[in-house]
Ligand SMILES: Nc1ncnc2c1ncn2[C@@H]1O[C@H](COP(=O)(O)OP(=O)(O)O)[C@@H](O)[C@H]1O
Ligand SMILES: O=C(O)C1=C[C@@H](OP(=O)(O)O)[C@@H](O)[C@H](O)C1
């Protein structure tokens with residue numbers, strides 16, 4: 815319960831909002847993608863090109879498992895973290911899971927100059943995002959303690975709302991435990 819995990823499609827703002835949340839709570843921040851890149855010494859597109867998505871998923875699972883053992887952290891996951899059932903169990907059982915979502919139009923706009931997301935390197939990124947959302951939305955929903963639109967609201971409001979929901983969940987948790 816102590817940790818906060820951010821899940822959701824590419825470009826919804828997990829990394830950005832996660833950093834702000836951690837700062838507000840004075841907690842350590844980890845981004846599973848960055849941890850994998852730092853560990854490998856290469857970027858995500860390079861890992862995809864050498865090891866494929868499957869190889870990346872194995873590394874992602876290991877990173878999420880290791881990071882989740884650190885108490886009191888805020889972690890931004892990669893958009894596909896929920897694919898593996900093992901990750902879903904780790905997220906659900908170790909923290910407060912926040913599902914960030916926003917419109918596909920907004921994601922396309924935010925990622926229009928991006929070169930770091932191999933899954934968006936396609937002729938039709940809109941279709942790719944729609945397909946990924948259809949596959950993953952039920953998985954995000956399975957894990958989520960709270961879902962919030964990170965496109966319609968200013969970042970500061972998103973952070974403030976998540977903090978309120980997290981505090982309320984902690985209080986509920988403590989009253990059940992006592
Ligand atoms: N609330 C926001 N308002 C405007 N731009 C944002 C917001 N959140 C994120 N962005 C921008 O959108 C892009 C994707 O954000 P990022 O945090 O990397 O998303 P994710 O980690 O979910 O893929 C970045 O360029 C970031 O600066
Ligand atoms: O949706 C996905 O499968 C992915 C999302 C990326 O993270 P962001 O969601 O932070 O962009 C990164 O993990 C990798 O490119 C795969």
Ligand SMILES: [Mg+2]
Pocket residue numbers: 828829830845847890891892
């Ligand atoms: Mg990210």
